[in-house]
Each structure stands twice: as C-alpha cells, then as structure tokens.
Amino acid sequence: MLRYFLVLTLIASSGLAAPRRAKNVILFLGDAGGIPTLHAASLYKHNHPQKLFLQSMPHIGLSDTSSADAWVTDSAAGMSAIVTGQKTNNGVISQSASAIRGKQEGEALQTILEHAEQRGLSTGVLTNMAVTDATPAACYAHSSDRSRAGEIFAQVLKPRFGDGVDVIIGAGRKRVIEATSKMGLDIEAALREKGFAIRDSLSAISEDDRRVVALFDTADFDVSEAVRRAIAILSKNSKGYFLMVEWDMHTDRIRRGLERVIEMDEAIRKTAGMVGPDTLILFTADHSFDLRVRGGRPGQPLLPDDDSEESARKGAIRMDNGHTGEQVLVAAQGPGAERVRGFLANTDIFHIMMAAYGWEKEKKR
Numbered sequence: 001m002l003r004y005f006l007v008l009t010l011i012a013s014s015g016l017a018a019p020r021r022a023k024n025v026i027l028f029l030g031d032a033g034g035i036p037t038l039h040a041a042s043l044y045k046h047n048h049p050q051k052l053f054l055q056s057m058p059h060i061g062l063s064d065t066s067s068a069d070a071w072v073t074d075s076a077a078g079m080s081a082i083v084t085g086q087k088t089n090n091g092v093i094s095q096s097a098s099a100i101r102g103k104q105e106g107e108a109l110q111t112i113l114e115h116a117e118q119r120g121l122s123t124g125v126l127t128n129m130a131v132t133d134a135t136p137a138a139c140y141a142h143s144s145d146r147s148r149a150g151e152i153f154a155q156v157l158k159p160r161f162g163d164g165v166d167v168i169i170g171a172g173r174k175r176v177i178e179a180t181s182k183m184g185l186d187i188e189a190a191l192r193e194k195g196f197a198i199r200d201s202l203s204a205i206s207e208d209d210r211r212v213v214a215l216f217d218t219a220d221f222d223v224s225e226a227v228r229r230a231i232a233i234l235s236k237n238s239k240g241y242f243l244m245v246e247w248d249m250h251t252d253r254i255r256r257g258l259e260r261v262i263e264m265d266e267a268i269r270k271t272a273g274m275v276g277p278d279t280l281i282l283f284t285a286d287h288s289f290d291l292r293v294r295g296g297r298p299g300q301p302l303l304p305d306d307d308s309e310e311s312a313r314k315g316a317i318r319m320d321n322g323h324t325g326e327q328v329l330v331a332a333q334g335p336g337a338e339r340v341r342g343f344l345a346n347t348d349i350f351h352i353m354m355a356a357y358g359w360e361k362e363k364k365r
C-alpha cells in the first residue's frame with residue numbers, strides 16, 4: 001500500500017505538475033510587427049479586434065525598443081538587445097555599444113543562442129529574410145556592421161560556444177553564396193565538413209538531418225511547416241533547444257505585411273498546440289512601424305477588394321514607410337511566461353529567457 005502510494009506521489013510530482021523551468025524556448029519575432037500592425041491584421045483577417053492567437057496568450061508586457069544611440073532602433077540593435085540583454089548602436093550585430101557601425105569593433109556579447117550552445121542544447125534560426133540579415137545574424141554572429149553578410153555567415157563555421165547553430169532555415173540563398181565566395185569560401189563544402197546537410201527547399205529537409213542549412217531564393221514559404229520541421233530536428237536533443245523564428249511584418253506593402261502577420265500568428269497557434277508544457281513560447285517585435293488604422297467599420301473589409309497596393313493606401317489604413325519608437329507587445333505562454341508583465345526594456349527579454357531556462361535568477365526591476 002505504501003509502495004502504491006509512493007508510486008502515485010511520484011507520478012503526481014513528475015507528470016502532472018506544470019514544469020517550473022523551460023526545457024525549450026521558442027522566440028517568435030515579428031520584424032516591424034508593432035501593436036498597430038497586429039491590430040490591423042486582426043481587423044483584416046477576422047473583421048474584429050483582438051482575434052489573433054497571439055492576442056490570446058496569457059502573459060503580456062510592453063517592451064521599449066530604443067537602441068543605445070537612438071530612440072528608433074533598426075533590426076540589428078533591436079534584436080541584439082533582445083538576445084544579449086545589452087543595448088547597442090544601430091547597425092551593430094551583438095557587439096557592445098563601444099562598437100561604431102563599420103568603423104570600430106566592440107566586444108562580442110554572448111547571445112541566448114550561444115548560452116544554449118554552451119550548455120549542450122540544440123539551436124536554430126528560421127527566417128523569411130536573408131539568413132545573414134540583422135535579426136537572425138544577431139543570434140549567431142557578431143559584427144560592427146550588419147551589411148557584412150559574408151563575414152556574418154562565415155561565423156556559423158567558427159562558433160564561440162558548443163558546435164554553434166544547428167538549424168538554419170531561410171531566404172537569401174544567392175546572397176549567402178555570393179558573399180562567402182567573395183571571401184574565397186566554398187560555403188557548401190565547408191558546411192558539409194561541419195556536419196550540415198544542405199537543402200534548397202522546405203520539403204527537402206529530412207527529420208533525419210541532425211544539422212541543416214536550408215536556403216531558399218524566396219521569402220514566401222510555409223512558416224508553420226518550417227517551424228514544424230525545425231522542431232522535429234531540434235527536439236531530438238534531450239537537453240532541450242532554443243529556436244528563433246523571424247517573420248517579416250514590414251507593412252511598406254500593406255496587404256503583404258498583414259498577410260504575413262496572419263501567417264506567423266497561425267504558426268504560433270500551431271506550435272503552441274504541438275509543443276509540451278516544458279516549452280516557453282514568446283512573441284515580440286524588434287520595433288514598431290508607422291501604420292495606423294484611421295477608419296473602417298465592422299462588417300466591411302479593412303482593405304479594398306482590389307488587390308493593388310495603391311487601393312490599399314486609399315482604404316482605412318494610413319502608412320508612412322518607416323520604423324517607429326513606441327513600445328511593442330511581448331506575449332508569452334509556458335514556464336517563465338509569468339515574468340512577462342508591465343513595461344519592459346527590450347533587454348529584459350534576454351533575462352526572461354535566461355531565467356526560464358533556470359540559468360539566471362530573476363532580475364529585479
């Protein structure tokens with residue numbers, strides 16, 4: 001009887017209680033996905049406010065996005081703050097604020113992906129921008145200038161921690177090959193030597209790939225399916241994983257931008273339904289964008305039926321093509337999500353992820 005009771009107690013303490021620490025962290029980054037853009041996307045798709053999945057996540061906060069040298073950040077400084085916990089100057093990739101873009105190198109700042117590598121977890125970046133672009137680059141590379149694509153991608157071959165990023169899925173195939181060949185690198189051969197499978201389409205990625213670089217010529221691929229394939233590979237590591245998923249939400253083309261919000265929202269919903277309770281899911285943006293809902297009514301489409309950008313601009317939306325400096329949403333669920341609350345700095349998101357993994361005590365603020 002006592003034995004039976006002990007077994008029951010063990011089951012209760014191991015299986016049923018929600019994990020207090022995250023084994024895995026998935027960071028969804030809507031590039032330029034500010035609150036006005038999320039709001040417009042909900043109206044566009046659902047003809048109702050606050051109907052996105054990410055608007056139903058239980059823990060939310062508001063993050064300041066300013067960089068070390070400007071109130072309005074670019075993606076380089078914005079993402080560097082999120083993944084290193086330190087603000088830097090615009091144009092700089094995960095180096096300290098002593099870096100000056102293209103002129104002076106700063107100190108390399110250890111990123112959340114590198115912390116995961118150091119501890120033996122598997123890691124991945126997934127994006128519909130070029131994989132050398134500022135947001136993914138800030139996870140796995142360090143440079144005083146975001147435009148140095150070759151120098152940035154070559155760092156995949158020389159990781160500072162562990163065996164470096166394991167899964168890279170994204171656009172910019174031509175750019176990566178051109179930029180690295182200018183440096184005299186046969187990038188595909190060098191990657192194969194490091195154990196990477198090279199793929200050129202989403203369907204070519206095999207769940208048997210242990211490490212993979214999948215580069216596409218298009219920014220339009222199925223983000224939900226890409227996340228599913230990345231997780232299938234990363235989750236084989238019993239220590240856990242870190243995955244960053246970036247989806248471009250710039251609304252310089254309004255309809256396309258809003259469609260992409262919907263695509264990522266769907267990917268977050270599907271991912272939340274797929275991963276276990278040991279996974280922290282976060283959504284945030286690196287900065288907001290100058291788009292506003294200035295009109296429209298319930299029951300009427302937000303954008304005119306005609307598909308052109310010109311007519312989109314005549315609709316209920318006003319758009320001025322540029323980043324803006326107001327706070328962005330942070331939404332979270334899973335272990336450690338309760339730390340997402342109130343007004344945050346973009347640098348707090350790094351500490352929230354570190355604390356969720358149990359690698360750092362909660363930062364007092």
Ligand SMILES: [Zn+2]
Nearest residue numbers: 031032075286
């Ligand atoms: Zn950005």
